[in-house]
Amino acid sequence: MARFIDDLRRTHYCGQLRATDIGREVVLFGWVAHRRDFGGCVFIDLRDREGIAQVVFDTDYVAGEVERIPALLLRGEAFQEEAVVAGAHALAEEVRREWVIGVRGVVVHRGEKNKNPKLATGEIEVRVAEAVVFNRAETPPFAIEDDIATDEEVRLRHRYVDLRRGSMQRTLRLRHRLNQATRSFLSEAGAIELETPILCKYTPGGARNFLVPSRLSPGKFYALAESPQLFKQLFMVAGFDKYFQIVKCFRDEDLRLDRQPEFTQIDIEMSFIAQDDIFRLLESLMFRLFQETGIADLPALFPSGRFPQLEFAESMRRFGNDKPDLRFGLELVELTELAILHEGGGLPLAQEIVAKFANGTYRRDVPAEIVKAFVIPASAGFARPQLEAFEQGLREIKGCKGLARAKVAADGSWTQSPLSKHVSDAFRLAINEATGAKENDVICFQFGDPDVVNAALSKLRLDVAKKMGLIPQSGHGGEWRFLWVVNPPMFERTDEGGWVAAHHAFTRPADECVPLLETDPARVNCYRYDLVLNGFEIGGGSIRLHDPEVQERVFRVLGIGAVEAREKFGFLLDALRSGAPPHGGIAIGMDRLAMLATGAPTLREVIPFPKTNQGVDLMSQAPVIVDRAQLDELKVASTVPREG
RNA sequence: GGGGUGGUAGUUAAGUCGGUUAUAACGCCGGCCUGUCACGCCGGAGGCCGCGGGUUCGAGUCCCGUCCACCCCGCCA
Numbered sequence: 084m085a086r087f088i089d090d091l092r093r094t095h096y097c098g099q100l101r102a103t104d105i106g107r108e109v110v111l112f113g114w115v116a117h118r119r120d121f122g123g124c125v126f127i128d129l130r131d132r133e134g135i136a137q138v139v140f141d142t143d144y145v146a147g148e149v150e151r152i153p154a155l156l157l158r159g160e161a162f163q164e165e166a167v168v169a170g171a172h173a174l175a176e177e178v179r180r181e182w183v184i185g186v187r188g189v190v191v192h193r194g195e196k197n198k199n200p201k202l203a204t205g206e207i208e209v210r211v212a213e214a215v216v217f218n219r220a221e222t223p224p225f226a227i228e229d230d231i232a233t234d235e236e237v238r239l240r241h242r243y244v245d246l247r248r249g250s251m252q253r254t255l256r257l258r259h260r261l262n263q264a265t266r267s268f269l270s271e272a273g274a275i276e277l278e279t280p281i282l283c284k285y286t287p288g289g290a291r292n293f294l295v296p297s298r299l300s301p302g303k304f305y306a307l308a309e310s311p312q313l314f315k316q317l318f319m320v321a322g323f324d325k326y327f328q329i330v331k332c333f334r335d336e337d338l339r340l341d342r343q344p345e346f347t348q349i350d351i352e353m354s355f356i357a358q359d360d361i362f363r364l365l366e367s368l369m370f371r372l373f374q375e376t377g378i379a380d381l382p383a384l385f386p387s388g389r390f391p392q393l394e395f396a397e398s399m400r401r402f403g404n405d406k407p408d409l410r411f412g413l414e415l416v417e418l419t420e421l422a423i424l425h426e427g428g429g430l431p432l433a434q435e436i437v438a439k440f441a442n443g444t445y446r447r448d449v450p451a452e453i454v455k456a457f458v459i460p461a462s463a464g465f466a467r468p469q470l471e472a473f474e475q476g477l478r479e480i481k482g483c484k485g486l487a488r489a490k491v492a493a494d495g496s497w498t499q500s501p502l503s504k505h506v507s508d509a510f511r512l513a514i515n516e517a518t519g520a521k522e523n524d525v526i527c528f529q530f531g532d533p534d535v536v537n538a539a540l541s542k543l544r545l546d547v548a549k550k551m552g553l554i555p556q557s558g559h560g561g562e563w564r565f566l567w568v569v570n571p572p573m574f575e576r577t578d579e580g581g582w583v584a585a586h587h588a589f590t591r592p593a594d595e596c597v598p599l600l601e602t603d604p605a606r607v608n609c610y611r612y613d614l615v616l617n618g619f620e621i622g623g624g625s626i627r628l629h630d631p632e633v634q635e636r637v638f639r640v641l642g643i644g645a646v647e648a649r650e651k652f653g654f655l656l657d658a659l660r661s662g663a664p665p666h667g668g669i670a671i672g673m674d675r676l677a678m679l680a681t682g683a684p685t686l687r688e689v690i691p692f693p694k695t696n697q698g699v700d701l702m703s704q705a706p707v708i709v710d711r712a713q714l715d716e717l718k719v720a721s722t723v724p725r726e727g
Numbered sequence: 728g729g730g731g732u733g734g735u736a737g738u739u740a741a742g743u744c745g746g747u748u749a750u751a752a753c754g755c756c757g758g759c760c761u762g763u764c765a766c767g768c769c770g771g772a773g774g775c776c777g778c779g780g781g782u783u784c785g786a787g788u789c790c791c792g793u794c795c796a797c798c799c800c801g802c803c804a
Contacts, residue, residue, distance in 0.1 A: 289804045340797085
């Protein structure tokens, strides 16, 4: 039987020791964080998941009164023997960073002069009588400290070492608390935690699926679930009434700082509820999560207990996207109607657009091209090179040709702008008034396709706010602007002039829009909602269509016939006809929520083993090429030429 | 698929107009040290300058290609 672990069991975590433990004999296990060697006396900072304790190897030390570990007391073992202490000291001379060791010793006061206020355990230290080395670790590629400058690539390659750092430990333990609080809250709310398949049937449309070949059904494939969407609706049909799950989802799409190929959702579905019931439940859930993790006092920030709601159309108009960051103002200004009123106001780009409204090519209620502006305030104090850098940033947006700028002079005239020569005085003054632009403000214009105009200006709005310091480059900056974005359009135009569901075909159209299904699909909105926090979409959901009659009308708009509907959605349609209650739900991106809550700059910081932008795990090297024999067994052939 | 930034010692970075043996800090190794806690002092080792090609008397530096990482667009209902 080994002396340590079997015989000498751990009595405390290093980080737990306090002055109240003085005089107690303890056994600690941990990693060597630092060693300070003074020859006769060696200090080691011993680290475990709870923190750091200083342990001292001192050949001269003689123990006073010691409160012995009962088993050792019973056996009549002496606290220290000279040879054992000398052995421990020799061991301490040899120890290196990140070695895993165990010590037996006594907790003593450090003495007033030697206290370390930076450590939670700084009042005490452990005088070591006996020690063991469990693992002579290789020198780590980077320091195991909270703040390191090391490139993320290196950290991911050695993730098991990176995760040893206190900041990573705290982040992942926060995720544990989020999980725990989610489970207890939703259970208390009457929801039942149910599991759904990961290996699913492939469904066309939406995100790309990862495919898994079936060995038992040669030539056939499963798809990894991109979400439990269908199954959670079936739970409602089955009468479970309220469901939740903390579930992994898989999407084979290109990655971003807030997108991983596999990610975790808090998935919820409820029956016999209205949209507002979902909102209230989620608001309470967020309150609870932020309270139990100690991240923010949301009741103080939202005294009504409710998050604000914003119409989708208003969000697009004022902010240019459907996930506005409300931590700052700088709203966009819609100028299309003004341009029509002024017949283009002398600006060629505006005149072209206005002409199409005039000749009836474009509808004013759903315009195909628009004119919009954004004002960079004079107070930002940006010089021309900075303004050009913003313009350069917009070149990332496909279809954006550039940025028309005009600097406003004291008399309201425009300078430093190609527009100033063309614009009529009346239009210029009207724009100054509409935008509220004052002396030295810079008005930025976009003309054309609303998607491009809004993408460009919403990016500009964010770029400017970050450069002005209105929001930090990343992180929450201590602000928590939750927001519901509601009532978006049900359909989008396809390139061929037809319609596709903007979200999915089973979203319920808003009651007052149902008559428009046949007459004007562009104006049909639906019971779809996104929860937004500080400019990130952290969740979304909808009230589902439970009425087969309306469902068929929606399919007709989408040009989906009975045969095709059956082929695509077969069992769901059957299920919805088998007694479907009115129902709806939502899914919250747990990783994004954790990222925002911790102020982490990327999703990778809150995922233990994340993938790179190319979907590669730098530690395991997944994905990898497999043997020909493995492919043969699956009856799968690769079209990629094999190396060698 | 497209645009951008980067890649030099274990780590983070410097490296001028193309020119001698590629620097520094931290880390690492050896030695000394009984009150340190970013210990200190003395000494030392450590390089496929991402990879491949080209220009040149000469390339970390210039050119072409390529790989990897990151940010963004498309994409992600």
